[in-house]
Amino acid sequence: MREFLLAFDGLEKQPIVYVIIFLVLLSFIYQAKRPAIRGAFGEWLVNRRLRKLGDEYHIFSDLYISDDNGGYTQVDHLIVSVYGIVVLETKNYSGWIFGSETQKYWTQVIYKNKNRFYNPIRQNYGHIQSLKHHLNKVNLPAESVIVFTGDAVLKMEQPFETSEVLTLGALRKYLLKERPRLLAEDEVGNICRNLKSLASLDAAERKRVKKLHLRGVKQKQKESVLSKRKVGETVIPVVEESPEALSQDSCPRCNHPLILRKGKYGDFIGCSAFPKCRYTMNKQA
Known part of the structure; x- marks a missing residue:
């Protein structure tokens, strides 16, 4: 000290x-x-x-x-x-x-x-x-x-x-x-x-609505990425999303494709631009 x-x-x-x-x-x-x-x-x-x-x-x-x-x-x-x-x-x-x-x-x-x-x-x-x-x-x-x-x-x-x-x-x-x-x-x-x-909207209500919006986007991303088949390290779309959908299999930080990866504690979804972008999210069962 x-x-x-x-x-x-x-x-x-x-x-x-x-x-x-x-x-x-x-x-x-x-x-x-x-x-x-x-x-x-x-x-x-x-x-x-x-x-x-x-x-x-x-x-x-x-x-x-x-x-x-x-x-x-x-x-x-x-x-x-x-x-x-x-x-x-x-x-x-x-x-x-x-x-x-x-x-x-x-x-x-x-x-x-x-x-x-x-x-x-x-x-x-x-x-x-x-x-x-x-x-x-x-x-x-x-x-x-x-x-x-x-x-x-x-x-x-x-x-x-x-x-x-x-x-x-x-x-x-x-x-x-x-x-x-x-x-x-x-x-x-x-x-x-x-x-x-x-x-x-007041600050509290706007924060609540924004949180719900982001939660919905992440949920759609997970559902879309997990509905695609994996070929090597590339995720290929299987089902075409509706026009209303947001960018479902792109990283929300850098817009690179999200891919399925294997880690020490199991499979997870991560950005293909790693290590420049370290965005990840859990893989749902």
């Missing part, structure tokens, strides 16, 4: 050591939280653009909406106006992005590295269905928009029919293009009042 105190006393006389330690710790924290930080930054960039649309556009961000299965879905951004509703899903990705409307997975290519991620059009379809269920409006004029906020280059060969896919730089121009009126002013007011009740 005395030696430790002497060493600590020596560090006090060298403040630069504290700076180095702080920077190292900061680096570790950033690496651990990088996916969440990048995602939050991307959504902040989008929200900043949306706030400049004008008073006739009502913006709602980071909403948890109940679905028809007793769970919750998380929506990045909603834009409500007399021109309808835009349900916006953000992806803060870099590199070349390949994918089509019907593919279950899209591909991100950065130099020689390729990563799969769940088709965001399918993901946003689930958000729209939950919104219609929550508002009790089957014919709600809701449009799907996927926006990539990083320095991504979209390499899609065919146009999309059920969703608009674009980069952040093209978002504002697209949203302000001439459109027909689809909702009356009183309908817009009713929808906004409903959504404001979701946005104004």
